[in-house]
Each structure stands twice: as C-alpha cells, then as structure tokens.
Amino acid sequence: xxxxxxxxxxxxxxxxxxxxxxxxxxxxxxxxxxxxxxxxxxxxxxxxxxxxxxxxxxxxxxxxxxxxxxxxxxxxxxxxxxxxxxxxxxxxxxxxxxxxxxxxxxxxxxxxxxxxxxxxxxxxxxxxxxxxxxxxxxxxxxxxxxxxxxxxxxxxxx
Numbered sequence: 007x008x009x010x011x012x013x014x015x016x017x018x019x020x021x022x023x024x025x026x027x028x029x030x031x032x033x034x035x036x037x038x039x040x041x042x043x044x045x046x047x048x049x050x051x052x053x054x055x056x057x058x059x060x061x062x063x064x065x066x067x068x069x070x071x072x073x074x075x076x077x078x079x080x081x082x083x084x085x086x087x088x089x090x091x092x093x094x095x096x097x098x099x100x101x102x103x104x105x106x107x108x109x110x111x112x113x114x115x116x117x118x119x120x121x122x123x124x125x126x127x128x129x130x131x132x133x134x135x136x137x138x139x140x141x142x143x144x145x146x147x148x149x150x151x152x153x154x155x156x157x158x159x160x161x162x163x164x
Contacts, residue, residue: 012134014142015125018150022157024112024120028085030157031110037063040156043148055082060096076101087111105133120157122150 020027030036037051042065049072050064057079065073076096081089093104109125124146128134 011131012128013125014128014134014138014146015123016143016146016150018122018147019115020120020122020150020154020157022120022154023118023161024114025085026157026160027112027120027122027153029160030153031088036156036160040152041065041149043145043152053079055079057081058097060094061090080107085112104129106137124150 030040032053032055034051034053037053038048041048041051041063045068047066048063049066050062052060052062054060059079059082061077061079063075063077065075067073075092076094077090077092078094078096078098079088079090081087088110089107091104091107092101093107095101105128107127109123109127111121111123111125113121115121126134126137126142126146128137
C-alpha cells in the first residue's frame with residue numbers, strides 16, 4: 007500500500023475481466039447492484055461519463071435513511087481509469103463541503119483477472135482519518151467483493 011496522510015487505498019486482483027469491472031463502474035444498472043456494502047443499498051445511479059460530467063449515486067441505510075451523493079468526473083480513460091470528486095455538485099458548481107477525490111485504476115492481470123486500485127484522496131489528514139474510522143477498508147473491500155462477483159457474471163461481454 008502507498009497510503010499517505012491524506013490518501014486511503016485498496017489494491018487487489020479481482021477474479022473478473024477488466025472490461026467487465028469497468029462496466030460495473032460505469033453502467034448505472036450495474037452500479038446499483040454492487041456499489042454499497044450490504045446491508046446498505048444503492049437505490050439509484052445517474053452518470054454522465056465524461057470529464058466534467060455529473061454523477062448522482064443515491065444510497066439507503068438499513069434504517070431507511072437516503073443519502074444522495076453528487077459528484078463530477080474529472081478524468082475518464084475507458085477501461086483503465088476513472089477519477090471523480092464530490093467537490094462539485096454538477097458541472098463546475100462547488101458542493102457544500104468537498105470530502106474526497108476517488109481514483110479507480112484497472113489493468114489486466116494474468117488469467118483474465120483485473121489488477122484493481124481504488125484510492126480516496128482527501129483534502130486533509132482529518133478527513134482521511136474520519137473516512138478510515140467509519141470503515142473505509144472494510145466498506146470498500148466489501149464493495150469490491152460485490153463488484154467482483156457481479157463482474158464475473160458479465161464474463162468477456164464487456
């Protein structure tokens with residue numbers, strides 16, 4: 007791991023083809039199936055997959071509370087890299103409080119698997135610690151498990 011004072015990350019090899027993993031990150035009907043660690047749910051996903059394009063991922067807690075998460079894509083390299091932030095609510099309209107920049111990197115691994123790096127870059131060490139304390143590693147790894155399982159069902163059809 008190369009975590010820093012402001013960055014958290016998970017590094018894994020997922021037992022699924024890279025383009026299937028990419029589809030899971032970029033198709034709304036797939037995002038809602040894996041994105042939030044159970045027992046939470048992702049109940050809606052709207053994306054405009056391009057630099058500057060907006061996203062809205064809506065999650066629901068086990069108690070029924072709804073959490074809409076607006077963001078903007080900063081970089082999109084099809085099949086390889088996705089960078090997004092909650093620093094903007096849409097287009098280039100600043101959000102109320104920026105928390106992080108997410109970075110997903112995908113590369114082919116042997117035997118049809120995917121080298122997967124997911125990073126959360128925070129503006130400061132306090133936000134990083136807060137994210138870690140609420141379960142970054144457990145949550146993002148559980149979500150990656152769900153992502154892997156869904157991507158396996160897609161096979162090479164990406």
